Amino acid sequence: MNGPAAGEGDDEPEEVRGAPRTPGSRPTGDDHRPPPGPSAVPRPATSPGESPKPCGPAHGTPPADHPAEADMPRTPDRPIHAMDGGDDSEGPFPHRVLKSLLGAWALAACSPEETAAVDAHLTGCAPCEDEARRLRGAVELLHTERDLDLPASLRFRVLENCLVRRPPRIPVPDWAAPYDAETARLDALLRDIGGRDWDVPVPLRWFDGQRAVEEWTTVSRVIGHLMSIDGLVASALGLDDPIGREAPRGPAERTEKFWRAESGPRGRSVHPPWREQSHTLIRTVSFAGPGAADLSVSYGDFSLPLRDSMIDRAFECWIHADDIAGAVAYPYDPPRGPHLNRMIDLAARLLPAALAGRRRAGLAGPVRQLVTAGAPGRSVHLEVEGAGGGNWYIALDSPAALGSPDHTVAQVALDAVEFCKLVAGHVPPEDAAAGQDGDREAIRDLLFAAASLSRL
Secondary structure, three states: OOOOOOOOOOOOOOOOOOOOOOOOOOOOOOOOOOOHHHHHHHOOOOOOOOOOOOEEHHHOOOOOOOOHHOOOOOOOOOOOHHHOOOOOOOOOOOOHHHHHHHHHHHHHOHHHHHHHHHHHHHHHHHHHHHHHHHHHHHHOOOOOOOOOOOOHHHHHHHHHHHHOOOOOOOOOEEEEOOHHHHHHHHHHHHOOHHHHHHHOOOEEEEEOOEEEEEEEHHHHHHHHHHHHHHHHHHHHOOOOOOOOOOOOOOOOHHHHHHOOOOOOOOOOHHHHHHHHHHHHHHHHHHHOOOOHHOEEEEOOOEEHHHHHHHHHHHHHHHHHHHHHEEEEEEOOOOOOOOHHHHHHHHHHHHHHHHHHHHOEEEEEEEEOOOOOOOOOEEEEEEEEEEOOOOOEEEEOOOOOOOEEEEEEEEEEEHHHHHHHHHOOOOOOHOOHHHHOEOOOOHHHHHHHHHHHOOOO
16 A cells, blocks of 8 residues: 655654555645655566566556556455455365355255355354345245145135125025035136146046046046036036037046047136036026925936035045146145035945945845834944044945944944045055954945945
């Protein structure tokens, strides 16, 4: 740094003498020495045999006699890290590298080796420590990735609170509420997935009465399958059937016809018509009045009253939504407890008829005790645990018999979701994690009858 020679300026006050001066400043008082000449400006070193490089504006270096630049303090040659207060002896990373890693370190994006080096460096470098603190504060203001799937009960709580304040003029029937909830949850899932996810392979599983069946399809075709079966309910209500007026009644045949139709929606385009169809069904059953609950919905080989058919459609919507969620790695919870209970209750009421059908096909044990219609007969106590669970007594020998705790010959205990997956054909009956006690043949017949309720 330029300054007076030793011994000069002794007439300066004590507080001025030896005080640092800012670049370009001039001392006050009688000290009016001219600025140093060209000899005070350091010249770049040259290698032996190399000609000195010219200086001047054309070469990016100001002339030596420039008054402002001549007084600028000259920084001695030393490593950059020394100017920043760092130390190059702390590991394999020099200071400039560690400083460049601070952003990645704040985002937790460094490798373990880099993280350890930065952590060690920050204990001895105040400038980098301050910078790291500021970066960490900025990172905290950023929105982190969040689970897009809302809690399963959130929609119910919001609607319940709204309805308490202002009841709907035309309420959704309680037997249609599960379908309303499950179609809304599937709609939210479909809105979240990307365009390529519509072609992701999805397994459809069911039990054909003797063995597990699996068929691979796509997200788009799964929604088409739901839309085609919902068309049976639409047809029973006098609404348009997406398959057409001459469509078959069997679920499998309807699905195959929908998939083969060249004019049918493909990819993401299947989402809007499916959602519009579900909205239309909910509006229609809400305005239809209480008498609509007993309206018959034909599935080809069997029929269900509308109130049970809507529960069946809610069940299948949840099961296939869970299939899609597993294929695209999307978190998906089971239905709410009261809705799950309705689905389990429907399956339990269908089990005696399923047992009788398997017995006619030679796939179940013989009748042990015939009773008159409506009288109690041999029963299996089905205990379903967890949210939506309960206790059901399933008549073994006739659909017309009455299940009774006093005539129980066996007990089966399953988790609620496990039981539903068994009914959906997603869990083979021999693999069902069931607690069992009593007549082994009765237990086996019940588990296989539950799995045979599934279909495409």
